[in-house]
Amino acid sequence: MTNTAQAPPKVAPQTLGFLLLENFTLISLASAIEPLRMANQLAGRELYRWYTLSLDGSAVSASDGMKVTPDASTTVPLALDSIIVCGGVAPHRSVQREHVNWLQAQARRSRRLGSICTGSWALARAGLLDGYEASVHWECLAAMQEAFPKVALSTRLFSIDHDRATSSGGTAPLDMMLTLIGRDHGRELSAGISEMFIYDRVRGEQDQQRVPLKHVLGTTQPRLLEIVALMEANLEEPISLDELADYVNVSRRQLERLFQKNLSCSPSRYYLKLRLTRARQLLKQTPMSIIEVASACGFVSTPHFSKCYREYFGIPPRDERLSSSAVELVPPVRLGEEAASMLQTASAFEAVPDEPVSGALSALDQARGEPTYASVRLRS
Template sequence: MTTAPEASRTAATSQAIGFLLLDNFTLISLASAIEPLRMANQLAGRELYSWYTISLDGEAVKASDGLCVTPDVGTQTALTLDTVIVCGGVGPQRAVKREHLSWLQAQARLSRRLAAVCTGSWALAKAGLLDGYETSTHWECLAAMQEAFPKVALSTRLFSIDRDRATSSGGTAPMDMMLTLIGRDHGRELAAGISEMFIYDRVRNEQDLQRVPLKHVLGTTQPKLLEIVALMESNLEEPITLDELANYVDVSRRQLERLFQKNLHCSPSRYYLKLRLTRARQLLKQTPMSIIEVASACGFVSTPHFSKCYREYFGIPPRDERLDKSSVEMLPVTLGKEPAALLQSASYEQRPLEPLSAAMGALAQAQGEPTYASVRLKS
């Protein structure tokens, strides 16, 4: 076992943080977590934090955008760490190995603070290190984690800090979590200074939720509509009838219809169906539940009816969501042509071979992932 060079730091004031990189981690989450540490040192004029990037074998790890990061050390290297942060991204179920779990459990036995960004919380939960802890993860991973880890207290908050655990969702949310932790360690003034340097207008706190809540779309002028949607979201397995929803918020059925048509441009039944089908897609792509189980969990009384609704909304039947696309060879793509047709095309054969763009590779891989096309854009 080798030992990494010791950084010159004062134990009382400097903290060492290890970033464990999982395959297909999201680079923006890693950067959002590391950059506040760099700026904290810069503004303080001394080393408040040191950090190492870590992989199982010390070899380069590819991010979800195709870029590779060469870590500082492998897990076999002995490091004196105060905090370990797991950096996840696309497909954490496949990225987490048994060796990851063993190493994380060893870190827990050393009483180190454990944290995660994006979907890195999957690794901590799989290692049994989040049982009974409030936990945040990327919203697309929530359904899978709820099914796989019932002892974990999952939250829709941007980030959660619970005792010696800190977990955040993805994107820029890790920056909010790190600024909060830095503020606790060294005061709000330093955290505010870092925020100012990054032109970060507002540091979000633990009460902020993921995605854009409907109330931010509608404002505060439609409290009854917000209440109805909240009821829908809380009752996907056993849907509430529209008459019951209207009664709960003291409006007529006609008023209920008008509220949805005016503000959400669809009927309340259509909106409710969309919520249930979106949940079904997460369960199909992120859990081993059968189609029958998924249909039941999302309030469909029969599998044929579920399949019909699913196909109409997503354009494919539920069973096709589980086709393994990882074995499909990635080929250069030209609009309007299939890869096989391209290989037979004279114009394609005459073109000089070019390396596949990292962006194209990332997109091709994403098409087989649970995160692909989860957010439907208006045409």
Template structure:
């Protein structure tokens, strides 16, 4: 009896937990696909859980219409001067972020930081956070088109080409659908992998990418047209992953010495040619492991590894997990996670302050109650 009462009390407490509240700050010319990719997983999390795990508001400095990069106009839920009890703040950027970030944006974001909000961004929104001085020392993702400009403008921000980055209380995603992957990873950390998997199934999203997945940054964008020989060498590498070409042979193809070849890679790509070639082969192996039914032996062979043990060793050293765990979808960090280490905070009051506008999450959840998937996932 006592045990039953304890279970009921625990269930009641779970139902009483107030959702985490997100404020999406819309910059002028933000990309609509990135905003939708961030919000839709939250809506579906509520639907599958059968209760409001998340609520959200769209915001602008003055509460007026904000135009997206595709020309559509969004009416925000509130202006930034309206006090909202936010847990997360997410900046939604897009085209020409350096022109869309104002002093008012910077001041408001700095105020949110002082209130200990978790701060994030999608697409080029990290430009605003960096301008506010809130990304110094935090690993940061931004759309590859802005990588060079942002590195020059904010040298204290460690940039990465990863699809998204979660670093302590900062989370940043590059453009397109990358925010969907980031949100699914955050939801999975907070409420379990089953819920994240259920959301991806509802969106017919075959594979949830993680923090190790990289943006495909065109090398021409990194190098421009100043290094045609280096571009030619990389093209040769990419075309010969199954049977790697020796460095001396690569050098002779483009009429340079091996020493010149090594200097080119070190100067412009910050690694040796053999290391870069290995990275290409391992990245291809990761795609095959996740997207095909090829055996690990076949994957190793298709990527130019003469033995499976050598392939497994290289793979583990580069990605942090062995190929078998990658194939099974096991994240090496999950085994170490404990509830006390989860970064997402849960607020414990039942209702939002009366001054807050109504979140569209409430309407979406009400409409979802007639769906067959409503409350179909039991949370951990």
């Protein structure tokens, strides 16, 4: 009888280009690339391939002074699926006309575009974020709002809006990439990567950057900054609005006007938001009971806390706690026939002649001796 079994299809890996701007932040670049490397390792085959790029292929300085020599210049015609702009310090100075022209050309080729840290500035300057929701490091938020009013800037850690994926800085790119990997290849793989990086909680699209209020208001409202500092220091036992007004020597009515003018909400609403935000952190990051969380955030009863929480976040505290539970990982599998097939598939992908070699394959080859190699079964 003829054996009709077929080898798994050789699906080409997704290829990403990381465009390095001068003074990019190294932690953000690593946070974006390392999940791709680990995805390949856990899958046992090349799911992702990546290249670092600069305009002329010469070394680019990170914000900490380290120089990174990219894999290629932007003149090399790579078959990229996505481009991620890596920004950092003073993007308004590091973005050049050549960057803008190249990004616009990539958009015309229908390539997916993204950014990390302050890389959104380059996409916005190229007109490629008009009408899109986008995230950027909070330090650049006010300047971008002023310079690019057509961009729907968000204070979220990251934003995924159709074919645009933009992230703030630090470790936020890790959360964005884990979310994208989970969408591409399933929750088990994303959870496996988290486990390998000892990353206790993957933050989602709804998680916000903590933007310092003094950065939003500047130094023009010292009384308001003082009141908010008092609120933040007294979440468990909230201070009455009359007491807050007395602390800074204003009337209750002046206090109300101060909040409405600068924060577009009442002081009581702002105080409630601080307490609920703190409650959300405790629900997601600690084993405290809902009763304990309610008490720690100044709510006199659990039903009242649950009502306020549901009204503000659209989900009751109990469901929030359940959604934050750790995902069980798929147990490792032995390197049998399936893993061997994966190895053959990975080996089949070789660099196209005259193209720079991605570090993905060499990293994958080195990972073959790791106990986690091919330990996650991908969804079909």
